[in-house]
Amino acid sequence: MENLDKTDLEILKQLQANSNITTKEIAAKLFLTVTPVYERIKRLEREGYITKYVALLDKKKLNLGMTVFCNIRLKEHARNIGSNFVKDIVALPEIIECYNIAGDYDFMLKILVADMTSYQDFVMNKLSTIENIGNTQSIFVMGEIKHSTELSF
Incomplete structure (x- = not known):
């Protein structure tokens, strides 16, 4: 975690809460422009901090209660x-x-x-x-x- 700054951590928090959030929405929340946020996300993916994006399913609706x-x-x-x-x-x-x-x-x-x-x-x-x-x-x-x-x- 030594390579991560406050902005990186906030990006990770935003993506954890909603992996569908757009780069533009994250940038607005962090008062940044889209390009640096996009570049940071790509770096976090490359460095393995972000391993995958998933959809969480309702197990009861899928008869796995x-x-x-x-x-x-x-x-x-x-x-x-x-x-x-x-x-x-x-x-x-x-x-x-x-x-x-x-x-x-x-x-x-x-x-x-x-x-x-x-x-x-x-x-x-x-x-x-x-x-x-x-x-x-x-x-x-x-x-x-x-x-x-x-x-x-």
């Missing part, structure tokens, strides 16, 4: 076994996030499905086919209190 966190403990921890597990997990579209964690479990998955029946089908027909899973623990989200995609800096 159940969020489950699933903790997984592997039977073995050899490098090739872990790599194969990661490759298999990445291929499952129901898993929207996967973290390698420390503690009682090795991985934490965030899974979106329609309902409990869909989750049961997912576990029985997809997750259970992945080799080397020793133990799982499912945690069902009853309500989402806070969900943000904006980073604080």
